[in-house]
Amino acid sequence: MQNTEEVRSALSDRIQALSESQTIAMAKKARELAAQGFDVINLSFGEPDFQTPQYIKDAAKKAIDDGFTFYTPVPGYPELRQEIVNKFKRDNNLDYKPENIVVSTGAKQSIANAVMCLVNPGDEVIIFSPYWVSYEEIVKLAEGISVPLMGSLENDFKVTAAQLEQAITSNTKLVMYSSPSNPTGAVWDEEELRAIAKVLEKHPQVYVIADEIYEYINFEGKHFSLACVDSIKDRVVTVNGFSKGYAMTGWRVGYMAAHKEIASACDKLQSQITSGTSSISQKAAVAALQGGKASSLEMTEAYRRRRNLVLDMMNDIEGFKTYLPTGAFYIFPDVSAYFGKSHEGKTIENSEDLSMFLLADAHVAAVGGEAFGASQCIRFSFAASDEKLTEAFRRIKSSLAKLQ
Known part of the structure; x- marks a missing residue:
């Protein structure tokens, strides 16, 4: 032995x-x-x-009774993907099609999918710091090189466009950040994100993962999505999910919106790792989005x-x-x-x-x-x-x- x-x-x-x-x-x-x-x-x-709100639990129970107990499409049920499209239009003024949406087993998997599909060994990934603990480790799995970029406490830990401009090199492939932020609770406003987009316009080889899982937990103003900036929209992967805003942590449903080619790549990767997300959880997620934000x-x-x-x-x-x-x-x-x-x-x-x-x-x-x-x-x-x-x-x- x-x-x-x-x-x-x-x-x-x-x-x-x-x-x-x-x-x-x-x-x-x-x-x-x-x-x-x-x-x-x-x-x-x-x-x-x-x-989890009762109406979401009730939808899950109904899904079981209605026989939704079989394998699901890898990128998610068409009904859920359409509801996510509707959500992006309603909440973020973003126009997507279901082909741009991939549903995963939590936003963490959505982030991992995107990193694995975009980052080659040796690519630099700029991570706004302080950052969520898994960002650097996911980049490590993809054999990329993490480049933490620290925001100051005096600026509520928010990295600025000027800092980003200085950090980008010819090896930079990806930028990752969360807003509202884990661990700081910082929120980048529209002006700040548009300034960051101006920097990214100069570097067409650089893509972005915008982690918006805490979108609904915003104390000060309207949430702004970086993908709203048309000039860089096709290079932004927007990640969100149900765990925080709907208190659905154990249900494990996240999603991304991205250019069709990126979404298709993530679909392919996911097909070899987990396949589709739980049928019951997806039906609950449909109900969550249809039920609004109250x-x-x-x-x-x-x-x-x-x-x-x-x-x-x-x-x-x-x-x-x-x-x-x-x-x-x-x-x-x-x-x-x-x-x-x-x-x-x-x-x-x-x-x-x-x-x-x-x-x-x-x-x-x-x-x-x-x-x-x-x-x-x-x-x-x-x-x-x-x-x-x-x-x-x-x-x-x-x-x-x-x-x-």
Whole structure:
């Protein structure tokens, strides 16, 4: 029988180079601590704490009763793709056809499909930073070269058009960003994105993945899609889904809109990996889009209230540098004031150390900023009840006071 080291050495270089998702890893640690009997408040996971709206659940039950239990078309049911086309026209003023739409098992798969279909080994991929933890790892799988481009806290972590202009080289193939952003909650407005589009107009070899999964969780104004700029529309892959806006994380339905050739390539890739998304989930997604945005707007108002609550509590904690998140349900304070401080012989060297200290001492789970490309920060999710958030930051303040 082979031992563990022998089996590990047999694994591919590809998988050994890949990092585990730090958000999932921290959530796992929090569950393990909770299983030991500790009262852990988990602010590490990007998951709405709301139930999926009842009308969506009812559509899923009906789909089962109506016999939708067979394989689905790889790019999605025609009905769902048409509803997504309607959504883009209604919400984003974007004109697509069903042939431009590919439905996948979550927006993460949509992003991976697009990266794998666009990036060759050695291609440079500019990633607006701080970034969602999986972007860099997906680029790594495609054998591309990630080029993080850091936005400043003073600009709410938003990368500017001038920064992008300086970062593009002859090897740049792709730009990736999310708006509203995970982990910062930043939202690029129309003026900012049009300035970015002006830069991209000069570089026809550069494509863009615009991750809009948090589109409906926007506290300040109207969402603007980069693909609305006609001059670059054919080079923009717009990714969205149902997990955040409709509280459908477990249903695993995401989608992309792209030029027909890109969509066809992603269809081909997906046909060899997962084939079509769950039939029941797709029927639920049709109902979600047909039902409008009322439930999404109710959830967004709750997130706005929680954001304000968390900001008030954070601003009462010495050493946290904050800003105003204008979307999503995260805040990403600079916590570097605590680096170098100690408690019971343990020195805090970085945000990973601080997040582990908070888990062990305050029993509050958050994610260190290294995973998001910003080692001076920690990501806290405020997708939790007011009571849990209040208790979490009471504990955090008490624990941080122990660091000297």
